[in-house]
Amino acid sequence: MRILLVEDDRETAAYLVKALKEAGHVPDHAADGEEGAFLAETNRYDVMVVDRMLPKKDGLTLVAEARAKGNDTPVLILSALGQVDDRVTGLRAGGDDYLAKPYAFSELLARIEVLARRRKPGEAETLLRVGDLELDRLSHQVRRGGTPIPLQPREFRLLEYLMKHAGQVVTRTMLLENVWDYHFDPQTNVIDVHISRLRSKVDKGFKDTLVHTVRGAGYMIRDSHR
Amino acid sequence: MTAIGKVVRTTAFKLSAIYFIVFTVFAIAFVGWISRETDRVLTQQVRDSIEAEIGILADEGLSKGLTGIVAAIEQRSRVPGASLYVIADKDGHVVAGNVTEVPPALLKQSGLDPVTVPYKRLEGDRTSNVAMVQVLPLPNGLIMLVGRDISEIDRIRTVVAKAMVIGVGLLILLALTSWFFVSRRVLKRIDQVSATSLRIMAGDLSGRLEVTGSGDEFDRLASSLNAMLDRIEDLLSGLKEVSDNIAHDLKTPLTRMRTRVEAALAGEGIGEDYRAALEATIEDADQLIRTFNALLMIARVEAGSPDGALTSLDLARIVADVAEFYEPVAEEAEVYLDLSLEEPLPMVGSRELVSQALGNLVDNAIKYVRSGENPPDTARVRVTARREGPEIVVSVADNGPGIPAAERERVLQRFVRLEKSRSQPGSGLGLSLVEAVTKLHHGAISLSDAGPGLVVTLRFPATG
Numbered sequence: 001m002r003i004l005l006v007e008d009d010r011e012t013a014a015y016l017v018k019a020l021k022e023a024g025h026v027p028d029h030a031a032d033g034e035e036g037a038f039l040a041e042t043n044r045y046d047v048m049v050v051d052r053m054l055p056k057k058d059g060l061t062l063v064a065e066a067r068a069k070g071n072d073t074p075v076l077i078l079s080a081l082g083q084v085d086d087r088v089t090g091l092r093a094g095g096d097d098y099l100a101k102p103y104a105f106s107e108l109l110a111r112i113e114v115l116a117r118r119r120k121p122g123e124a125e126t127l128l129r130v131g132d133l134e135l136d137r138l139s140h141q142v143r144r145g146g147t148p149i150p151l152q153p154r155e156f157r158l159l160e161y162l163m164k165h166a167g168q169v170v171t172r173t174m175l176l177e178n179v180w181d182y183h184f185d186p187q188t189n190v191i192d193v194h195i196s197r198l199r200s201k202v203d204k205g206f207k208d209t210l211v212h213t214v215r216g217a218g219y220m221i222r223d224s225h226r
Numbered sequence: 227m228t229a230i231g232k233v234v235r236t237t238a239f240k241l242s243a244i245y246f247i248v249f250t251v252f253a254i255a256f257v258g259w260i261s262r263e264t265d266r267v268l269t270q271q272v273r274d275s276i277e278a279e280i281g282i283l284a285d286e287g288l289s290k291g292l293t294g295i296v297a298a299i300e301q302r303s304r305v306p307g308a309s310l311y312v313i314a315d316k317d318g319h320v321v322a323g324n325v326t327e328v329p330p331a332l333l334k335q336s337g338l339d340p341v342t343v344p345y346k347r348l349e350g351d352r353t354s355n356v357a358m359v360q361v362l363p364l365p366n367g368l369i370m371l372v373g374r375d376i377s378e379i380d381r382i383r384t385v386v387a388k389a390m391v392i393g394v395g396l397l398i399l400l401a402l403t404s405w406f407f408v409s410r411r412v413l414k415r416i417d418q419v420s421a422t423s424l425r426i427m428a429g430d431l432s433g434r435l436e437v438t439g440s441g442d443e444f445d446r447l448a449s450s451l452n453a454m455l456d457r458i459e460d461l462l463s464g465l466k467e468v469s470d471n472i473a474h475d476l477k478t479p480l481t482r483m484r485t486r487v488e489a490a491l492a493g494e495g496i497g498e499d500y501r502a503a504l505e506a507t508i509e510d511a512d513q514l515i516r517t518f519n520a521l522l523m524i525a526r527v528e529a530g531s532p533d534g535a536l537t538s539l540d541l542a543r544i545v546a547d548v549a550e551f552y553e554p555v556a557e558e559a560e561v562y563l564d565l566s567l568e569e570p571l572p573m574v575g576s577r578e579l580v581s582q583a584l585g586n587l588v589d590n591a592i593k594y595v596r597s598g599e600n601p602p603d604t605a606r607v608r609v610t611a612r613r614e615g616p617e618i619v620v621s622v623a624d625n626g627p628g629i630p631a632a633e634r635e636r637v638l639q640r641f642v643r644l645e646k647s648r649s650q651p652g653s654g655l656g657l658s659l660v661e662a663v664t665k666l667h668h669g670a671i672s673l674s675d676a677g678p679g680l681v682v683t684l685r686f687p688a689t690g
Contacts, residue, residue, distance in 0.1 A: 102511075102515055104512075154550060180547070180551060182551075182578070182581060182582075182585075184523075184582040184585070185516055185519065185520075186551075186585055186589065187586075187589060188589050188592075190551060190552065190554075190555050193554040193555050194554055196554075197554045216505075
C-alpha cells in the first residue's frame, strides 16, 4: 500500500523507507511539514505516518489542516512525547493512532497495517470467522467447529480484537491499549499470559492452531489452511 | 567598606541611635516644660508677696504716716529672708531701707507692674543680685520701692539646666551601653548564624546553628534553620542515592550492550551469532527505555502534572479491572489472588495512573510472595478496597517474606531494590511511582506487616 512518511530525521527516514519497502509497501518520504502537506494533498495514500515535531509546519497542524480539507486518510502520529495527555492532544488533532518514540519497527508496521485495514468496509460485521472459529459479536457466543467455547468477557474482547485483525500482526501494546485501555507498561508479560490462557481455550484439543506468536512482534490469528 | 561605615550599618548602631534621639527629644521637652512651669509659678508667688507687702505698708502709712512706714520697714527688714525695701527722695538718694544700691533710673520711673532689676544689698557686694521690684510714689514726694530677691528662681533654673545636661549625658551613656550590649550579645549571634551558613554553603552540610536553650527568638530562628538544614541534607542524600542508583542501573545495561556488540564485532562470528547479539542488544535497549520512561513518568507525576485531567471515577471498578488483568499471572505463578470490594468507591483521579499504581502493587505482590519459603499452594495475595469514613482504603497484602520494618521506608525510594529482590526482573521504580501517584491524589501510602508478609495500604480522599 502507499504510505506517506513525514519525518525530518534523515537516518530514521531512510531506515523506515527501506524497511517499509521490504515489507511490500510503497513509501513516499517528506522531510518537513510543508512538503508533507503538499504530498498529502496531491497524492492518495492508504496511511500517513507523521512525526509530531517537524520543521516549517508541525505534525499536528499538518494533520488538522488535512482533516479540514476533507482528507480522511488514516494518520499515525509519531512522537517523542509519550504521556497520555500528549496522546490525547495528538488524537484530537485528527490522528488515528499515536506511537511514542522510541518504538520497534514491528510495532510501527503492525499499526500501519491495522490502520489501513480500518478503512475497509466490514467493520460492522457481526459474525467474525477464522477457519472453523466463529465469534458472534451480538450474542457474545464463540464456537469452534460448532462447539461452544465459554469465555470471560475480557477474553471475548481479546479474541474479538484478534479476529477483527485476522491475518495481521497485533502487538502487545496494541492489545493493552485496545482491549484493556491501559497505556502503561505493565513490566511483567501479562499479555502473554492472557494469550496463553485464551489459546488453551480456543486451540487446545484442535488439530489446527489459530493463534500464532509472531516472534519479536506480537500475535496473529489466522487460518493456517489459507 | 570602611570600619566606621561598617559600624554605622549595623542594626545595633541604628537601633541605639534611634533610641538615643527619641529619648533625648523627649527628655529635653519634658525638662523644658518643667522649668517653664516652675518659673511661672515662682514668679507669680513673688508678685503676690510684693503686692501683699505693699498692701501692709500702705495700711501703716495711712494710720501712722511716713514714720509708720519707715518703722515697719525697719522691723520687717530684720526677719530672715526679708523683702527689699527702699525709700528714696526724688533725687534718688536712699533715705531708708535695707538695700544699698539700686539703679537710679529705676526710681525715676514709677509703675504698677513689678520689674526685674539687678541690685546690691550691702555696701561692697561684689556680685549684684537680681530682684523683682515694684516702685510707687509716696504722697510727700518720696519714692518707695518694694521687691523680692529672685536669685532662688535663677538657682532652680541652673539646677534644671544641669539636670538636663546630666540627663542627656546619661542617655548617651545608655545608648552606648545598649549599642554595646546589642552588638555584643545579639549581633554576635547573628554573625554566628551567617558564619555557620557560609560554612554550610561551602559544603559542610553537617554543620548546625547553635541553640543556646534560652528559648529566645534567636533560638527559635536557629531551630527552624536547623530543621531546614536537616531537610536539605535528607533531600541531598536522597538525590545522591538516586543518582548513584541511576548511574548503576543505566550504566550496567549500557556496559553489557557495549561489551556484547564489541565481542560480536571482534569474533569471527557467523550470521547466527550476530543475530543473537543484536537481539540481546535490543532487549537491553528496551529495558533501558522502560527505566527511562518510568523515571520520566515519576518526575512528571511528582511535578503534579497528571496525564489527562483528573476525573470522577469509581475506584472499585479500577481495582476489579486490575485484579482481573493480573489474575492469569497469579494463576500461572500458583498464587491465590483474593479480591474483596465494597462498591461503589467514588473518588477524583486519573484512571490511568491509579491503574498503573495498583498494577505495580499487585505485580510486586505476585512476584515476591513466592520468594519466601511458602509451602506449595499457600501463596496468597489479597486485594481489598473499602470505604473508611472520608477515605477510600485500598490494600494489597501478601503472605510472603515481607520487608523488615527498618527497610520499609527505603523501598519507596527510586531504584532501591532489596538484596533479595535483585534476582527478580524490575527497575526498582515501581513503588516510587505508586508513592508519587498516591501523593498526586492527596493520598497516603503505608507499608506494614501482614504477619506474615507485606501489606501496602493506600488511602485516598473519597468523594460523595
